[in-house]
Amino acid sequence: SAMAGNANTSNLLMVSGERLTGESVRHQNVVAAASIANIVKTSLGPVGLDKMLVDDVGDVTITNDGATILKLLEVEHPAAKILVELAQLQDEEVGDGTTSVVLVAAELLKNAEELMSLKIHPTTIISGYRLACREAVKFINERLVISVDDLARDNIVNAAKTSMSSKIIGCDAELFAAMAVDAAMAVRVADGKGGHRYPIKAVNVLKAHGGSTRDSVLINGYALNCTVGSVQMPKRITNAKIACLDFSLQKSKMKLGIQLVIETPEQLELMRARESDLTKERVQKIMASGANVILTTGSIDDLCMKYFVEAGAMAVRRCKKIDLKRIAKATGGQFVVSMTNLEGEESFDASLLGQAECVAQERISDDELIVIRGPKSRSAASIVLRGANDFYCDEMERSVHDALCVVKRVLEGRQLVPGGGAVEVALNIYLENYATSLASREQMAIAEFARALLCVPKQLAVNAAQDSTELLAQLRARHNASQVKKDCAAYKWFGLDLQEGKVRDNKEAGVLEPAVSKIKSLKFATEAAITILRIDDQIKLTPEAPPSHGGH
């Protein structure tokens, strides 16, 4: 790099590259953030539309999910990358609301820039935003939450429906919401503290093109995308005893580096015979324990298939490890890594077997699935999605995943907030009033924070081709009334009705979101905006020239 440094003598730093400072870097960052928000903003809300993303080789992804869109885009600007990561974070932590979090963060930045042009120092803005965020979260928790305890299953279903309303399965939200709730309930486990956890990752979502969206089914059991090892095996076993193995049932082979020295040629024969007998004995031990369904992550030799066929057992090879672990848990069995016991002997105990009412191979479209129904120790759920083609199924899977996440949040957090922009507008009114009550320099930053929140309901209305100014004015009036007048308290549930272009009580209409996802997205958006605001200098190194250009 010494050479590069010489070539670029005008640069005071001993590095070659571009340096941006002060206002120009801030401006660039804000522009970059705004353009990221611009990309995703039309996919927000029940009338948002989808994006089609085509990669270098021509593969197509059709999606409405903000995180997915941003993940597939090749974003180069560093500040824009922070927003992409923000969407990813929201996706991992909450699973839903990835579009709105990006919108809010970009809007916060835009408003901050306006303040900075009024010569307000970024640190003041930052502390104002922090304060506003904290107040907002407090307000949501105190005033806006609806507790699920006194609410029926309806509301959980409604929350799932709200999350799906913007997606391709929006028309069938009813069906899928019920499916998501049932699936989440099925995988419920106690957390040991009197409550429950809902590990929705245990809901296996499979895709099969063909049929129509409404032919999608929730299977009350675990579905595996595998087939039995040999066509001669039975396709259905009731009262199944399931062995989940993590080793191959193949002719045993000595590990590298092991040498056996034998004296006579006959012993060579014995070695060969032993190779196949070893596995045979293993299979016999497993069968002797009473197993009639054998699932393994490895492979099964043809040599062993016959024993299973003769015993009328199902043997399935090359299952995914993660699937088998879940099956073992659900059926009350154990995931067996090796048959060797502490004494060094090989054994297989009947207590290692899991149990299920029925295991069957079922046909869906051109594919076949192994379905384990009625597992003994806890219920399981799998969702089989059907759709016109692969793109359709992929997008359905993303939407169902979002819905499952929402259901999980609702069930674990047990708190809901009204959707359709209600929270944002309520916070806007509250924070504006709060700002005026504050006699410090943060006042303006808090007011801008309040204004930035309005971008969500505004965008919702714009996507629905409604008059956003008019609707927002109505909504703000309602929320203002609810916060100042005692008898108007019920107005705080008011949000947008995008089909009709009106404001309505979204609690009654069943447009609900989990409180925790709203709170988290607010926090994440604020943090991301602050991260970008703190930047006042950007140095972009030019990539080092390859050594071949060294020049001697």
Place this chain on the structure above:
Amino acid sequence: MSGGTPVIVLNQNTKREQGRKVQLTNIQSAKTVADVIRTCLGPQAMLKMLMDPMGGIVMTNDGNAILREITVQHPAAKSMIEIARTQDEEVGDGTTSVIILAGEILAVSTAFLEQSIHPTIIITAYRQALEDMLEMASSRYSVDVDTNDTDKMHELIRTCLGTRVHTQWNQVACRIALDAVRTVHKERGSDGQAQEIDIKRYARIEKIPGGSIEDSCVLDGIMINKDVVHPQMRRRIANPRIVLLDCDLEYKKGESQTNVEIRQEEDFTRLLQLEEEYIKTVCQAVLAVKPDLVITEKGVSDLAQHYLVKAGVSVLRRLRRTDQWRVARAIGATIVNRPDELKEEDIGTGCGLFEVRKIGDEYYSYLVQCRNPKACTIVLRGPSKDILNEMDRSLNDALNVARNIVLKPKLCPGGGAFEMAIAHAVSEKGKALTTVHQGPYRALAAALEVIPRTLIQNCGANVIRTLTALRAKHAGTEPEDWMWGVDGETGKLRHMKADGIWEPLSVKNQVLKTATETAILLLRIDDIVSGTKKGGVEGAAAAAKAAANEAAQPAAGGDE
């Protein structure tokens, strides 16, 4: 430095299209795909000749086969091509109709987009219309059928095959399809075993050039393109006892790596002897169960052949795994891996006759006259390879039709009558809608008319006159007026029930579902970004696709 410098956010190779333009180009490309195969619908369908990059020729009028061969650029067009595959895998028929219908549905949507009706409203209306159509289809516009009535079934399959090549072949294909499906059909078992018709696995089509088309038939057993391994073995055995093996009848080294160091000369001889002894013991084990015929997936050494010939046992070797499965199912045998574990119940005795026949230059082993074959081979004969291939494709359609009817014995009238009836009913129902949804709802019904319209177009009749007459018929009040359709050969109106032209309802339902959902998928898009990152969300799916692409590349590269 000022704010004037452009801010580069995305990779500069990224191209982006937005808004109305995207919707219209999507629709345009979907229509283009539909136009490619428009002439392949109906009895007057024309074949397409497709040249692949290697210079090979495919001649077909099967929608899926055509679309599989052509390469398209536009992402929306790719989505269209995918649905032909979906249709093919799900029901195996109606691939042309589904593409034409999807294209038409998108085409009628243009008008609403231009009137600035929001896509989500159009979509909601379409979905509602789809539900209503499916409901009407099964409740009002279909009839039940008796699958045990052989003549009726033949006729049904024939009408579905109306568009395929030879008329003489038609007769044969129907017979074959029904026989094959009945052979592999497993009824719902008492133990809750699901009803099963697995054509792919248990009914294999073997093509033998030569002979006449009428010689094609379904065997009551299996035919394999193999000869016995030794000329002195018996080539005809009545009621053979058959052993199926999937192991070698030759000496194979163990799995562990072995090095042999020999100090005495005798030891070397002993080693060789041991190999021979091993083969001998294996052969003895096989002979112990007194088989007449041994079939193995793997090899048979000369020495083993010698022992078996001496015992009067015929041997077939190196069968494909799938053939072995079919044989096992047809003759009721278990495939055995270790000869020393052979048992009496592993032996297949279900076969009535084993015979090696010489056809043309090749030998074929027949395992026929099976007592209860649940698997079969379909032997196709025809003048040339190209014709055989086309026969194969159309027979596949026939098999699927037969399977669909047996699995779901509900039929609807063909010749566009079903579409016309549904279109009429949905359009009437739509009149009662009071919201904005009425327009798109009824438009979907109108889009269905594309099927009879294309039928009329393809046979060269006057489209407007015939279609109007057909509409008038459907508006009639007689109870069976809804069965009027178009005769795809003459372009005249025909009563489908009177002439017995039917199609399976499951195919029609799938066409409606897939076409509508594809239209929905494409209408929802308002932004296309190309040049995005490879891989991403579904790592596995993307990786699988990448692998498939790589696999395809050497094939394409071979051309250069």
